[in-house]
Amino acid sequence: MRGVRILAAVVPVALLAAGTTGAAAAGGPVRPGHEHFLGDGGRPSAPPSYYLALGDSLAQGVQPLGPGGTSIVTDRGYADDLYAALRPFSPGLRLEKLGCPGETVPTMIAGGVCGYAPYASQLQAAVAFLSAHRGHVPLVTIDIGANDVDGCASSTGLSPACVAAGLTAVGSGLPRIVSALRAADPGGQILGMTYYDPFLAAWLLGTAGEEIAQASVPLAEDLNGLLERDYAAGRIGVAPVQEAFRTSDFSALPTGVPLNVALICAWTWMCAPPPAGPNIHANAVGYAVIAGAFLSRVRGVARYGRR
Numbered sequence: 055m056r057g058v059r060i061l062a063a064v065v066p067v068a069l070l071a072a073g074t075t076g077a078a079a080a081g082g083p084v085r086p087g088h089e090h091f092l093g094d095g096g097r098p099s100a101p102p103s104y105y106l107a108l109g110d111s112l113a114q115g116v117q118p119l120g121p122g123g124t125s126i127v128t129d130r131g132y133a134d135d136l137y138a139a140l141r142p143f144s145p146g147l148r149l150e151k152l153g154c155p156g157e158t159v160p161t162m163i164a165g166g167v168c169g170y171a172p173y174a175s176q177l178q179a180a181v182a183f184l185s186a187h188r189g190h191v192p193l194v195t196i197d198i199g200a201n202d203v204d205g206c207a208s209s210t211g212l213s214p215a216c217v218a219a220g221l222t223a224v225g226s227g228l229p230r231i232v233s234a235l236r237a238a239d240p241g242g243q244i245l246g247m248t249y250y251d252p253f254l255a256a257w258l259l260g261t262a263g264e265e266i267a268q269a270s271v272p273l274a275e276d277l278n279g280l281l282e283r284d285y286a287a288g289r290i291g292v293a294p295v296q297e298a299f300r301t302s303d304f305s306a307l308p309t310g311v312p313l314n315v316a317l318i319c320a321w322t323w324m325c326a327p328p329p330a331g332p333n334i335h336a337n338a339v340g341y342a343v344i345a346g347a348f349l350s351r352v353r354g355v356a357r358y359g360r361r
Contacts, residue, residue, distance in 0.1 A: 105195075108195065118335065134149070135342050147355065158199075232288030249277065257312065
């Protein structure tokens with residue numbers, strides 16, 4: 055997901071800091087997994103099993119922990135957490151990341167953001183990987199669609215035209231992605247996910263911000279409903295991240311802050327002071343929550359990777 059522009063110039067630092075919890079420090083940068091795949095020189099004689107992570111920056115574990123708060127790829131994303139949880143039950147399992155920061159549904163199909171040479175796009179690289187390792191990929195996860203509507207929010211509200219265009223792009227392109235992945239591995243386990251709503255952090259801006267936060271939830275619900283529909287049509291399970299983040303729950307805590315807003319502040323960088331925030335990405339705790347949502351839907355990985 056692209057770094058968030060909303061709130062960056064308008065949120066008082068002290069107000070945001072009051073709702074922030076510390077995030078664990080990230081580990082060192084890791085190479086995108088597709089570099090290993092595209093350069094491995096052919097399949098090994100005794101192929102291991104693979105967990106293939108696809109999607110946008112969340113699939114790569116991006117966090118704003120670089121110099122000056124720049125976003126960098128870390129080994130503390132949800133794919134890393136999920137892999138760590140699965141590997142004890144499947145010692146031969148390997149993690150391959152193809153996620154691309156800034157990826158949208160159209161660019162996942164056509165390319166143009168990240169390089170996957172000799173393939174034109176992430177989807178083409180993913181299909182090639184699944185075809186080359188058929189029968190040895192017990193799990194594929196994908197998160198895509200957030201960047202298609204990421205730019206629709208500003209400090210003054212939501213753009214209905216932008217939202218409509220983004221949802222149209224997701225609705226027309228995601229079935230193509232799902233169909234291609236399913237055709238490449240007809241019997242494989244593929245899991246998508248719903249998204250949390252980072253724009254709930256606008257609640258901390260006062261009355262105008264509360265209106266933005268409230269208006270953003272139907273947008274998140276529309277996007278997530280679309281994702282759930284298209285994934286289900288392709289026999290793809292869905293990790294309930296929206297529910298885990300209690301996205302629609304405006305129940306007031308004793309502090310007066312709604313539960314969904316408090317969780318966005320606790321589990322993402324949206325309420326962090328500069329230079330790290332405001333930033334749309336999950337922090338280490340948030341990525342662990344996302345991994346838990348995926349883990350609740352995973353089945354049968356332990357039988358793979360046995361020698």
